[in-house]
Amino acid sequence: MEHVASADGTAIAVHRSGSGRPVVIVGGAFSTAPDASALAEALVAQGFEAVRFDRRARGDSGDTKPFAPEREAEDVAAVIEAVGGSAIVLGHSSGALLALLAAAHGAQDDGAPIEHLFLSEPPMRFGEDEPGADLPQRLQALVDEGRGGEAVTLFQLEGVGLPRPMVEEIKASPLFEHLARLAQSTVYDATIAAATSTPSERLLAVSVPTTVLVGVETMPVLERAAPMLVERMPSAELVRVPESRNHAIDPPATAAIIAARVAEA
Template identity: 50%
Template sequence: MQTLTSVDGTPIAYDRAGHGPAIVVTTGAFNDHTTCAELAAHLTGDHTVVTYDRRARGASGDTAPYAIERELEDLAAIIDVAGGRAAVFGYSSGGILALAAAAAGLPITHLALYEAPFALGTLTAGAADLPARLENLVADGRPGDAVALFQTEGIGLPAPVVEQIRSSPAWPSLVAIAQSTVYDATLTTVLGVPTPAMLAVDVPTSVITGAETWPGLPESAAALAGLLPHARHVVVPGGANHGIPPLATAEVVRQLLVWSPAVRDVHDHA
């Protein structure tokens, strides 16, 4: 991996592969640059794909205090190393970050938002105090409890499922990045309801859901596609439990980059 230095001095680790028009991938909670590696591999034949570790996870650093603006600066720096302009694929809370980045004027040509948990339809935003409660648990030396709290209140997993995860081999890796739960909770509470500036973003956008995903996400995606000026909702086969079917999703991304939004279809299927 390579490393750049963001505006506030935080090292941000990234991988760059392929050749052609640039696509930047920004991921969600408990993810690092490897989360979308298979998707990226399907795109590098004709695109430059840059994946990165958001701050406080993977090989990237972190600098207090946190603000959403710092993550926008990180993404701006990644787009710069990608060539100065890029399409952005945002997964889960990374999709909220991607739309906020476009609203902030970053040089984003296209948006692919995969199951971004916007509080639209039957989905609701997290409790406003969730980021502060997570921060307090981490500060008190209870990172595991922060992870469990985010999984139950931030993601909506049943408590018995969280207890199963606690005893799984993956648990230590989640605890290691507990601080990042504060940042994802901040995104989903502060920007979970899209701002007017976010809803005014007029770059071509595909709002994507898997056919077998969690309840609420397809309705939210369809609602968001209907609110954005140049967007369509695309359903890809598979995608059980909020996962990404890499091959089908890569094809949706390719179609997005050549799509003309002159005729909008908000109920598309791959």
């Protein structure tokens, strides 16, 4: 593990494995670098350098306030710069929203170039059933009051849209204590989602070759969002991944798609 400094000085923890063209993995809600280990191994097997990192306020990375979505876009740019100045980027779930934001931010501000963008099940709602606009503020208030567990539950219910029985099951599991430690990141994910859920013209105009991935038996909002994004984004194509189920990436299948698409470019 190494740390790289983002534009605002935040230390971002980076894990690198393998050799070849770097693929930067941008994880989704509650994910940290270790959660992408299997995907990293699959990418290394395809001849890539796999680059995992803890997003700010997670794992071994730091955090600096005030927050704005652009700060996390700068984190991605700092990671890309650290691994050679250009990279393929794969974002999953809220990480896909961040990856697209980073691509747009880089194009506008001469940031680190992204060679190919892979967006796995981006949770865009396109104005339908959006969470309340005050969700980030309510989450931050809970975090500030030391009620991180309640922030996690609120985010799962309103930000993600999980059914209450599933949320209660998660709350009763040993995993919940780990999730509570990541409560600050729910504020950031909710803020990024609010900024990208209905993608702006700037996001849709990203010219980087883009592959939108969607699995099977996934959440209806994700099944709907993928083709809607591709219809609106000239640089994008839709690829269905039958091996990926229930909003989870299948590492070998996804790594193989990345290898094939990059080889065609």
